[in-house]
Amino acid sequence: MKKLISTFLAIAMIASLVACSSGETNTSDSNSTTSEIVNSESSETSNEKITLIFGEHVANVEDQSPYIWAIAQNFMEEHPNVTIEFQGSEGSEHATKMQLAAQSNTLPDLFYLDIPLAKQMYEQGYLYDMAPQAEERGILDCYQDGLLDPLYVDTALIGLPSEVMMPCFYYNKAILEECGVQLPETYDDLKTIIPTLIDKGYIPISKGAKNSTWAMWNLSAFIVRYGYFEHYDNIMIGQDSFVNDDFINGYEKVKELTEMGAFPENVATLDYFQSVEMFIGGQAAFLEAGAWESSKLDQCDIASDIGVWFGPTFSDGVGEQKQTIKTVNGPFVISKESANDPAKEKVLMDFFEFYSSTEGTKIVAEETNILPVAKYNGTIDHEAHPVFAQVVAAFGDEWVGTPEPKSTLPTSTATVWEESFWSVINGINTPEEAAQSVQDELETELG
Template sequence: MKRRLLSLVMATGLLVSLITGCGKTEASSEKKVTIVFGDQVANVEESSKYLWDVAQEFMKKNPDITIEFQGSDHEDYISKLKMATQSDSLPDVFWIEPSMLSEFSENGYIYDLTEDAKVRGIMDRFQDGMLDVNMVDGKLYGFPSEVMLPCYYYNKEIFKKYNLEVPKTWDEFLEVCKVLSAEGVTPIAKGALSNWSVWNWQNIFVRYGFFNDIDDILNGEKSFNNDNFIHAYEKIKELSDAGAYAENVKTIDYYQAIEVFLAGNAAMLDSGNFACRDIENSEIANEVGCFSYPLIENGVTDEMTRIGTFNGPYAVSSKAASDEAKKEAIFKFFEFYYSEEGAQIVANTNMLPTSKFSGTVDAEKNPVFAQIVDLYNEEGWSNQFQPYGYMATNVADTWADSMWGVALGNYTPEEAAEKVEQEIRY
């Protein structure tokens, strides 16, 4: 009798245990959340390492949340993004061109982040005005992805050899290029096969009032073919006339231009903070300095105006935000991403954090990045958004082509400006 009773108790206990165990497994399963994250690079781990590293640390701290990246090259990515709107299959979180925010918000594809960002304190993590470009009708539709700070890197040894100082003004910049070219040294490494590598040329347009007129131009009230923009194109031509670029500039791309600079075959590299990691990992890291675009005395805006702001934002799909568990996980990630800890992880990859950063940079270990941080924090500069991301992709690409056309002698400044004007009206 005792044996039968004991067996019954054990069987009952086993049954309860199984039921309880199944219940726990099911509940645990329900808490698991996967965030599908779209990015405009083919390999997120390599090309967006700052994002990848933050995500890995976040998942360690939050094992119930998985971040699954979906990346592809920019042009293919934008095409897929537009197609996804038709099938209601947008990623939960995704990188987007600033120029697309208005269309996506009006059609209800993306979620209004404003109130959640305020309540969670995310809005307080950024400097005043730095989120403006991600606003549509006063509502926030995107969080910043990365800082875009175009600059020139220069080889200190080459500058020293030819007794050159870092140029502060446009005339000094042209003179440096002329001296180097006369000595048989390529002044600036640049590659025309990457038509989008026009960061510092955009700075010229910013100095000539790009943001003063671009809204009226896009609305048809003014023309892109105007005196100020023609002057900007003329500055690009002045650089070419000064022998700034190598003869093979037409046949190499941006990544090959980096290799030319790192091999010591060019005195300067036209790039930005995003090239810092490649330079830090090179043999000439300790020989490299950086400077912002030289001052243009006869521009339209303040002389100390430069591109120094966020790249395209991260948006949240309305569909993902309608799932409370997923929405909570997404905002939990963004809280971490823009925290001091997240900012330090970003800085550890030699990228400028998008949020306020009071962490540390090891100048001995990362000499170039330390200079980039100093350059970004340099007082007196008025930072502007990157113009390229302000326009529709087809217009921006035509604009980039037009700048290269002037640099390579294929267009006059007037022809280049008219080419963009026609693309806007097309």
């Protein structure tokens, strides 16, 4: 598993990375005079009207995934014969819909999947291998180092990166100053400031569990600092177990934070998006989120007071403590059925070529303030985008980047892994029981 831990390129404030092509090659004819929505079968002309159905894992794509919404709008402007229609639904609901759609042969043309499910659906024959076309078009050279590594099944490329997965805690500098506390470095430091924050009327860490089992990124990083990757290889061959002292120590920290009142009292009935609004509203000192929220936070009233923190180090942790998840989120994938239509296959790959191009990367970084998955050569305005500037700096700092643990697990086990943290927070399982639930599911799934 150590070979999966990639070294990520720093993105400087004025980056020196070489950007990719403009995205103008191999694209559809942009001189078409109509953008009327017409469903089409395969076509021999570049002007034929084509509609792409795009399945996303958020309900409101324009608001919750502004980067891909902007890419789609710009792509359609340059390709008037193409219409992209989004079908959005929340995380776990989206995954279920995609699995049901696969069984009924009604998958969208392109869609988001978590890595474990993407690998499963590729092996089941539902997804298109993007490697030949991506190599021919030179797309692979466009991406940040390491982001493609988790997306291969043998030599097949099952999708291309959707966005950078970099969990972090955002914190309100003004609240910490008001309470007379410093940003913690260690877990003991964090425990020390929690009572003060509560006494001053603040929620220490804004977090929500309702319909948000996936919102446990930074808690997952706790287990990384308790030796996840040191244990991983032996766990997968049956010579170790999730029920080990190190992992249980990590779960114990989650339990202790819960008992101290670090999370909202209504954490069980609060969803992730409400927890974000709670932080923006000045009710919480910290927010458990990630790089993807920088754009929204830059637009809020407290933007200038927001800082970025990767969470605490642990004196009883295992291995490097300054390591955290810096990797690719789930990929955007293409339905194998859709790619059987040569006209659609071309337009779909045109879309990915545009997304990874200089023009597409500039839209992501400068217009939507989201960490780009492709190499970027540009400047971040610190004053206009203070949160995004800090996220960019954090991506390239000294903290070692690792894969996301759930991306290394089989599909069902990855789901139970996510649920295990919430089972501790909600008082359903002890730390030992939480670890055992993951181990049980792994043994069942691997047979």
